[in-house]
Amino acid sequence: MPKILIVGGGYAGFYTAWKLEKWLRKGEAEVTMVDPLPYMTYQPFLPEVAAGSIEARHAVVAHRRHLSKTNVVTAKVTHIDHASKTATITPPVGEPYEFAYDIVVVTAGAVSRTFPIPGVADQALGLKTIEEAVAIRDTVLTNFDKASLLPAGPERDRLLTFVVIGGGFAGIEVFAELRSFATSLLKSYPQIGFDDIQFHLIEAMGRIMPEVSVPTSLWVIDNLDKRGAKIHLNTQLTSAVDGVVELSTGEKFETDLIVWTAGVMANPGIVRHTDLPIEERGRLQVRPDLRVGTADEIIEGAWGAGDITAIPDLSGGGVGGFCVPNAQHAVRQGKLMAQNIVAVLRGEGPKDYIHKNMGAVAGLGVGQGVFQSGKLAIKGPLAWIAHRGYHGLAMPSWERKLRVVWGWVNNFFLGRDIVSLAAVESPRAVFVEFASRPKPAAGAAAPAKAASAAVTPPAPVTVPAAAAAAPAAKVTAPRAPRKAPVKAPAAARATTATDAPTEAATPVK
Structure with missing residues (x-):
């Protein structure tokens, strides 16, 4: 074959x-x-995974489950x-x-695709894999946990400032979804106010979302601005060293999360x-x-x-x-x-690929979306429904479709899950912290103590003969009637408190 x-x-x-x-x-x-990887990632769902609207495992399709006749090699x-x-x-x-x-x-x-901008390789996260989307979600939740414990100040501002680089579809969707997610968290974090959270999107061109018309893109900018998310057009990122974002306009601020979506x-x-x-x-x-x-x-x-x-x-x-x-x-x-x-x-001829774009649809957070097909533009809740309907149907296999749609139904009644699993990156940390370890063997401990004594011999100590003999007497002699402890001379007591070995400090009975 x-x-x-x-x-x-x-x-x-x-x-x-x-x-x-x-x-x-x-x-x-x-x-x-x-x-x-042992799975296919449905990338249009990554912004919703980052915002907690879709369970991460529901946005991937297991190769081995759905390819029963194919030899799958991971x-x-x-x-x-x-x-x-x-x-x-x-x-x-x-x-x-x-x-x-x-x-x-x-x-x-x-x-x-990145550019040699200082700090980007060390500080930014992409949005091409399910792991990156989960990391973005956990970072937002963890930062809210930390910020809720801090007073107003630079460190708190840093934790609550979120930056997205790139104003294409992926960038706008994750930017808008994270803004929606952050707003929904406020009821669970009364210590944090709406104005405490800062969202910045950096776009080098003079417009966003080139797949839609200019009026539609302007509506998106206005919608996000009303929701407290700022878009910087005709602006380039010049540095992100240590999370300090510097822009070509001269603006400068600190952040703990940079999401890079500026091309592939x-x-x-x-x-x-x-x-x-x-x-x-x-x-x-x-x-x-x-x-x-x-x-x-x-x-x-x-x-x-x-x-x-x-x-x-x-x-x-x-x-x-x-x-x-x-x-x-x-x-x-x-x-x-x-x-x-x-x-x-089978000896037949292949067909050419031709597909006319049916339009563009984007989710901008729960209840908000935009749809563009030719001159037809739909904005708001109807476009959001169209977005979820299209991508829900486009998800491969009915098994995956049902998991995604069922998750949306659960969220509608129960709300988004706000548990951060950032600790999964170091799953053994708690176990290692409290795990019992074998004690050093007695034979190995004695030479070590002898070597230590050879390097730094203790100062000479004057101890009464009875005190020096006490340890051996305690082990071999029968139990004797209780007697008052014998006091060592003052000089010996002073020396024992600072320099003498533990055995010499044992009171004699």
């Missing part, structure tokens, strides 16, 4: 494997999917040599090994370690039919989709002529790629 290797288990990779299981006949091909692909049709797989334990394939599908996604780049772990063609922006070069190559050349046996690729947007709506890196494209590309791979295996 031909061996199909899928590199990456995100949207495009997961949907490719999922649909191949459905459309391949028994014995037609063997499918292996390699990803360092490891990294560290090199693709398509000339020899081999890939190097590096597992978390054990040695790397070579995997021979007939067809490779590259869907390794993207990572956060193709996964460098793949595009820098392959002989497949890479275009000038560092993405895998892919044709409209999702085969790797150019209009004039096809790389046989190589396919690509998702954020790691540069795929021409035949609808004419793409940025620079290519499909933008979002879930809407990745999911559809994964489905079509599975269909095209099956078609080629």
Whole structure:
């Protein structure tokens, strides 16, 4: 059977494997999917995970649960040599090994793209993984706990100041969701007032959310401003060393949480370690039919989709002529790629990918949202319902859909869970603090004491003969009638209090 290797288990990779299981006949091909994580993350839900509106585990899809016919390998692909049709797989334990394939599908996604701004690498969190979203949520809750115990002052202000870098969809959504989350916490923290919390979004361009119209983006800015969240347009972050945020406008303030959402780049772990063609922006070069190559050349046996690729947007709506890196494209590309791979295996021709953007929808916190489709714009609660309805249905598998929707229903009646699990980062801390440890062996303790005495001998002490003999008498002699303790001379008593060994200070009976 031909061996199909899928590199990456995100949207495009997961949907490719999922649909191949459905459309391949028994014995037609063997499918292996390699990803360092055992699950696919539904990234549009990350802002709601960060704001406590969705349970973290409900925003991911387990590979092994839903890919029953695919060989799932939880490891990294560290090199693709398509000339020899081999890939190097590096597992978390054990040695790397070579995997021979007939067809490779590259869907390794993207990572956060940063700039060499002082302090960003040390202080900021991205918003590409479920772990980052959970860390953001726990940081907000932990900071509220700490700030509620402090008087007004710089340290309290630092804990209650939250910064987001980047005014695209991801940045605006997490910014607005965190503002909604912080407001909902005030009833549980009477020591903290609404005006004590500061939210800042930094955007280098002159507008936010380029996917929507200018009037709609201005409405979002006005809505967030009324909710106490400030957006800095035409402003760049110049430094974030030790949490001290410095802006190109000269403003300066301290924060304990910086969320970076200012762009993504193709996964460098793949595009820098392959002989497949890479275009000038560092993405895998892919044709409209999702085969790797150019209009004039096809790389046989190589396919690509998702954020790691540069795929021409035949609808004419793409940025620079290519499909933008979002879930809407990745999911559809994964489905079509599975269909095209099956078609080629059966001697049929592949279809070109073409998808006209249906619009853009964003959640801005509980009860607030925005939807834009062409000239139609919906704002407020109706757009929020549309946002949840669309993404609830787009979540893969009915099992995941039900978990997410059931969580929303619970929150509606019970409110958001406000328990911080930041201690999970050091789960052994309490156990280690109170764990009993074996005492040093007696033979090992004696030489250590002797060595210590050899280095710093104690000052000479004058002790009565009876006192020196007392310890041995206590061990071997029969119990004697009680007698008044014998007092040592004054000089001896003074010496014993400061320099004498413990045995010499024992009263004689």
